[in-house]
Amino acid sequence: MAPAKVPPTTVQRLPLYLRCLVQASTHHMPVVNSVQIAEMAGTNAAQVRKDLSYLGEFGTRGIGYDVDSLIAHLSRHLGLTEHxxxxxxxxxxxxxxxxxxxxxxxxxxxxxxxxxxxxxxxxxxxxxxxxxxxxxxxxxxxxxxxxxxxxxxxxxxxxxxxxxxxxxxxxxxxxxxxxxxxxxxxxxxxxxxxxxxxxxxxxxxxxxxxxx
Amino acid sequence: MAPAKVPPTTVQRLPLYLRCLVQASTHHMPVVNSVQIAEMAGTNAAQVRKDLSYLGEFGTRGIGYDVDSLIAHLSRHLGLTEHxxxxxxxxxxxxxxxxxxxxxxxxxxxxxxxxxxxxxxxxxxxxxxxxxxxxxxxxxxxxxxxxxxxxxxxxxxxxxxxxxxxxxxxxxxxxxxxxxxxxxxxxxxxxxxxxxxxxxxxxxxxxxxxxx
DNA sequence: CTTTGTGAACAGATTCACAGCG
DNA sequence: CGCTGTGAATCTGTTCACAAAG
Missing domain, CATH: 3.40.50.720 (NAD(P)-binding Rossmann-like Domain)
Structure with a gap:
């Protein structure tokens, strides 16, 4: 749960995920699942879930991820709460x-x-x-x-x-x-x-x- | 010998090595060893030798690598013989x-x-x-x-x-x-x-x- | 029934350590 | 001897596959 050790390769992909989620948000998608994120980001769903799991548990099983909430979590982990x-x-x-x-x-x-x-x-x-x-x-x-x-x-x-x-x-x-x-x-x-x-x-x- | 399969991570480092070798050449160093290349490139000697070994055998044991000849080999492998x-x-x-x-x-x-x-x-x-x-x-x-x-x-x-x-x-x-x-x-x-x-x-x- | 989160299996890259050559 | 080139060992990252959760 606590941000213990995030692999460098995962860190490199976080800005990409954030970009995709912001795009989803502007398209008025309230929720996305790992398959959709993977499609937008050009990776696969297992990678997305594993990457996000290093930061915490943000999804809802059977549903997916709340876009705005995940944007907030990623922004916070990237240290972007302030410019x-x-x-x-x-x-x-x-x-x-x-x-x-x-x-x-x-x-x-x-x-x-x-x-x-x-x-x-x-x-x-x-x-x-x-x-x-x-x-x-x-x-x-x-x-x-x-x-x-x-x-x-x-x-x-x-x-x-x-x-x-x-x-x-x-x-x-x-x-x-x-x-x-x-x-x-x-x-x-x-x-x-x-x-x-x-x-x-x-x-x-x-x-x-x-x-x- | 033949350029069979070069790992992507190695390919990414080739331009860096080329840059270092060109710099060595302008410093009038005729020969460099893997330790020197590693220092210039910010990696370690084993990495340099392994990377170069994917392209062929360019070094001389006991001596090192001829700078100009290695530049030529790298340029050729990067497809830079012509602009x-x-x-x-x-x-x-x-x-x-x-x-x-x-x-x-x-x-x-x-x-x-x-x-x-x-x-x-x-x-x-x-x-x-x-x-x-x-x-x-x-x-x-x-x-x-x-x-x-x-x-x-x-x-x-x-x-x-x-x-x-x-x-x-x-x-x-x-x-x-x-x-x-x-x-x-x-x-x-x-x-x-x-x-x-x-x-x-x-x-x-x-x-x-x-x-x- | 759907999708997450994750151990376990797998694949790939790095480092070690030394045999082999000049 | 010194340094390369490389198998073997280690480490790291990716993918699989499924139990757990809603």
């Missing part, structure tokens, strides 16, 4: 695309700071924010109570930015720079590498599906 | 950020087409390309011999775009829209969901981490 405070470090093409992404708010994320090292970019007003100097990173993190940092700086600068973020108390980093970050125990890093993903796709296209 | 032809469908903030990303070329990817449904965007010149009408998707895919498609359209349009891409012969899709795409057997999809990744990070920040 998470996100800083974007690096206001290049990708950084500005993320800053302007409308999908964050409805999924529990709030961008509270944008930073860059380029004097030409510092001071630019974006929505209600201003691009701030990366030199004042520590002050900004403290002032805005940043919980999650998104790194969109060039690869060469990523590790030093990560070091400073960690020193400033950040424990959750999403890194778009194509380098493996070194962080101390207790700091969680998610790596996003678009070119790498395309290379994985390329592997599956490989002509060499016969023999060498 | 992969990529189309970006959806010229919004994210689509344009990806279109302008300089990192693709050096990692075997070449953007050969950009499409959008918005008449205000169709015709815009981007580098050597022009944003084309999504209505002519099939013609563009054929003309440019597109191998990989990147979907950056709104969630509501993603499935129909995917259906048309598959019908046009595309077998590798990277999807940035936050929906689970349904595709037939034989079509490979990689899902990228930034908000979902941040939610995973949020889970790890959860206050409820105190053992119950």
């Amino acid at each position: 998470r405070r996100v800083a974007i470090v690096g206001y290049g093409r990708l950084g500005s695309a993320l800053q302007g992404y409308q999908g964050f708010a409805e999924r529990g994320m709030r961008v509270v700071a944008v930073l860059d090292a380029d004097p030409a970019k510092i001071g630019i007003a974006v929505d209600a924010l201003t691009v701030e100097d990366i030199e004042s990173l520590e002050a900004v993190v403290a002032r805005e109570r940043v919980e999650i940092a998104v790194i969109t700086v060039p690869a060469a600068a990523a590790q030093s930015v990560a070091d400073r973020l960690v020193a400033a108390g950040i424990r959750a980093i999403m890194n778009f720079a194509p380098v493996a970050l070194r962080v101390p125990e207790g700091v969680e890093v998610r790596q996003a590498d678009v070119a790498g993903e395309l290379q994985i796709l390329s592997f599956h296209l490989h002509p060499e599906r016969t023999r060498v | 992969r032809r990529v189309a970006i469908v959806g010229y919004g903030r994210l689509g344009s950020a990806l279109q302008g990303y300089q990192g693709f070329a050096e990692r075997g990817m070449r953007v050969v087409a950009v499409l959008d449904a918005d008449p205000a965007k169709i015709g815009i010149a981007v580098d050597a390309l022009t944003v084309e009408d999504i209505e002519s998707l099939e013609a563009v895919v054929a003309r440019e011999r597109v191998e990989i498609a990147v979907i950056t359209v709104p969630a509501a349009a993603a499935q129909s775009v995917a259906d048309r891409l598959v019908a046009a012969g595309i077998r590798a899709i990277m999807n940035f829209a936050p929906v689970a795409l349904r595709v037939p057997e034989g079509v490979e999809v990689r899902q990228a969901d930034v908000a979902g990744e941040l939610q995973i990070l949020s889970f790890h920040l959860h206050p409820e981490r105190t053992r119950v």
Whole structure:
């Protein structure tokens, strides 16, 4: 019953389930069963039930899961009862695309700071924010109570930015720079590498599906 | 010897190894051993050796791996001996950020087409390309011999775009829209969901981490 | 009668540890 | 000797199948 140990693979699927349930909610479905969730999520029903069982017992046998109540449970387990405070470090093409992404708010994320090292970019007003100097990173993190940092700086600068973020108390980093970050125990890093993903796709296209 | 069956988890790490080796090459290291690769990649040496062993026997016992030769082998196995032809469908903030990303070329990817449904965007010149009408998707895919498609359209349009891409012969899709795409057997999809990744990070920040 | 929740069986990935080769 | 390559052992995740609950 208590959230003892949730397997990493299960955690990775929770946002997907949440998305599907929100969609079901907008379609005015009051209740869904594990087969329906699995169809929407592209998995199988046993997986869905097992995953949810790690968080608690939320279903009703013979009926299924109450959509709104399950949304509430998942949101709580994902720590999304309040919006998470996100800083974007690096206001290049990708950084500005993320800053302007409308999908964050409805999924529990709030961008509270944008930073860059380029004097030409510092001071630019974006929505209600201003691009701030990366030199004042520590002050900004403290002032805005940043919980999650998104790194969109060039690869060469990523590790030093990560070091400073960690020193400033950040424990959750999403890194778009194509380098493996070194962080101390207790700091969680998610790596996003678009070119790498395309290379994985390329592997599956490989002509060499016969023999060498 | 022959590339029989490479486990999916291994395939996912190959781009990472390739990146590390390219870095080693620029640092003028002619040879690296599995411990060094593991350090750069953030894994362990046994993992590196096992992964590489699925592709063949590239090392020299007592010495290690020749960097340039291993880069060549990995590139070949990833199908990167020639640049992969990529189309970006959806010229919004994210689509344009990806279109302008300089990192693709050096990692075997070449953007050969950009499409959008918005008449205000169709015709815009981007580098050597022009944003084309999504209505002519099939013609563009054929003309440019597109191998990989990147979907950056709104969630509501993603499935129909995917259906048309598959019908046009595309077998590798990277999807940035936050929906689970349904595709037939034989079509490979990689899902990228930034908000979902941040939610995973949020889970790890959860206050409820105190053992119950 | 339906659907959950879950032990047990299974499948897959990681790590170990060492034989084999340079 | 040093380092790779790999079977064997271990660990982790997925799927099955059914008892328990409404």
